[in-house]
Amino acid sequence: MKLTLVTGLTGLLLLGTIVELLRRRQLREKYGMLWLAVLIIVIPLSLFPRLLDNVAELLGVASGVSLVLFLGIVFLLLVCVHLSWEVSALEEETRTLAEDFALLRAQIDADRAARDELVSTDG
Amino acid sequence: MVNGKRTLIIIPALNESGSIADVVGEVRGELPGVDVLVVDDGSTDRTADVAAAAGARVAKLPYNLGVGGAMRLGYRYARDNNYDVAIQIDADGQHDPRYVPKLVDLLDDNDLVIGARFAGEGDYNVRGPRRWAMVMLSAVLSRVARTKLTDTTSGFRAANRRVIEMFAGWYPAEYLGDTVETLVHTARRGFRIRQVPVAMRKRMAGTPSHSPAKAMIYLGRAFAVLTLALIRR
Numbered sequence: 001m002k003l004t005l006v007t008g009l010t011g012l013l014l015l016g017t018i019v020e021l022l023r024r025r026q027l028r029e030k031y032g033m034l035w036l037a038v039l040i041i042v043i044p045l046s047l048f049p050r051l052l053d054n055v056a057e058l059l060g061v062a063s064g065v066s067l068v069l070f071l072g073i074v075f076l077l078l079v080c081v082h083l084s085w086e087v088s089a090l091e092e093e094t095r096t097l098a099e100d101f102a103l104l105r106a107q108i109d110a111d112r113a114a115r116d117e118l119v120s121t122d123g
Numbered sequence: 124m125v126n127g128k129r130t131l132i133i134i135p136a137l138n139e140s141g142s143i144a145d146v147v148g149e150v151r152g153e154l155p156g157v158d159v160l161v162v163d164d165g166s167t168d169r170t171a172d173v174a175a176a177a178g179a180r181v182a183k184l185p186y187n188l189g190v191g192g193a194m195r196l197g198y199r200y201a202r203d204n205n206y207d208v209a210i211q212i213d214a215d216g217q218h219d220p221r222y223v224p225k226l227v228d229l230l231d232d233n234d235l236v237i238g239a240r241f242a243g244e245g246d247y248n249v250r251g252p253r254r255w256a257m258v259m260l261s262a263v264l265s266r267v268a269r270t271k272l273t274d275t276t277s278g279f280r281a282a283n284r285r286v287i288e289m290f291a292g293w294y295p296a297e298y299l300g301d302t303v304e305t306l307v308h309t310a311r312r313g314f315r316i317r318q319v320p321v322a323m324r325k326r327m328a329g330t331p332s333h334s335p336a337k338a339m340i341y342l343g344r345a346f347a348v349l350t351l352a353l354i355r356r
């Protein structure tokens with residue numbers, strides 16, 4: 001009973017945090033939706049840990065709780081992979097930005113040099 | 124100038140080299156004295172070159188930011204260059220620039236004016252989940268904005284200075300955020316929104332961004348974005 005209380009409260013606390021972050025626009029929609037979906041699965045499980053016992057038996061896992069742990073770890077791994085993928089995309093974008101910036105600066109320097117040349121030949 | 128107001132037409136474009144020249148040409152022909160800014164959102168075709176040749180100013184983004192990202196750039200340009208009115212028009216030729224003066228007229232008493240399908244003019248039809256999504260969005264957003272809105276995802280909008288100022292600092296880049304969330308945000312801040320019936324045409328070239336298979340996902344996302352917009356502040 002005590003354990004159910006601890007896990008259930010943790011789940012609700014996380015839910016509240018994520019909804020509040022979304023409300024304050026600190027979390028982008030795509031990440032927020034992901035975490036909300038996770039919590040909607042996790043909260044019933046934290047209240048009724050035996051919910052998955054039948055599925056566990058079917059898969060040959062000793063208890064529903066170890067199945068949840070296993071699935072949890074797989075899910076966290078997937079999230080890590082996803083974040084690495086997002087970071088790679090971001091790195092590629094900043095690289096493109098830096099190139100654009102350097103090209104612009106080269107263009108401006110070239111224009112300025114051309115103008116100075118004109119002025120000095122005039123004078 | 125449209126009705127004495129300095130007007131900027133903002134056209135977000137992604138791979139629209141087939142239609143952009145005609146759209147820019149038509150806008151400049153119908154509305155002499157307006158400035159046209161095409162925001163090329165990382166197109167892989169010659170959209171930017173074609174638009175510039177047709178007489179538009181072109182802002183080329185280094186990579187794709189989505190319609191919302193392109194539009195915030197457009198509104199920043201409008202704010203920095205002191206325009207009275209900024210009007211968003213699609214690059215595929217579906218919006219008829221002859222409606223622009225009507226939109227600008229209504230800005231005298233409103234802050235954001237939307238050119239809407241399904242409001243009596245034209246015969247643009249949608250069915251299935253996409254239609255349900257539109258019905259849901261219209262019903263909810265009409266209540267939030269306290270005015271009848273039938274086409275909440277329309278990309279044909281006119282904004283006055285106050286709304287330009289707001290959009291230049293805040294404009295969501297997320298899918299559907301650029302239409303649905305901006306409406307909720309604008310209405311909540313006390314701006315007046317109005318719609319004008321417009322006839323929509325078939326796109327001139329290129330492919331539409333939505334396939335029927337995606338309609339169901341669209342409905343789900345519309346619901347999620349709407350809920351989020353309503354609980355946000």
Ligand SMILES: Nc1nc2c(ncn2[C@@H]2O[C@H](COP(=O)(O)OP(=O)(O)OP(=O)(O)O)[C@@H](O)[C@H]2O)c(=O)[nH]1
Nearest residue numbers: 135136137139164189190193213214215331332333
């Ligand atoms: N900047 C930018 N513009 C885009 C992007 N995707 C589409 N657009 C432009 O947004 C406008 C509307 O796109 P459409 O694909 O016609 O979408 P729609 O009008 O809602 O749908 P259809 O009824 O199928 O035409 C067009 O001007 C496109 O060029 C994007 O990723 N970035």
Ligand SMILES: [Mg+2]
Nearest residue numbers: 213215217326
């Ligand atoms: Mg279109």
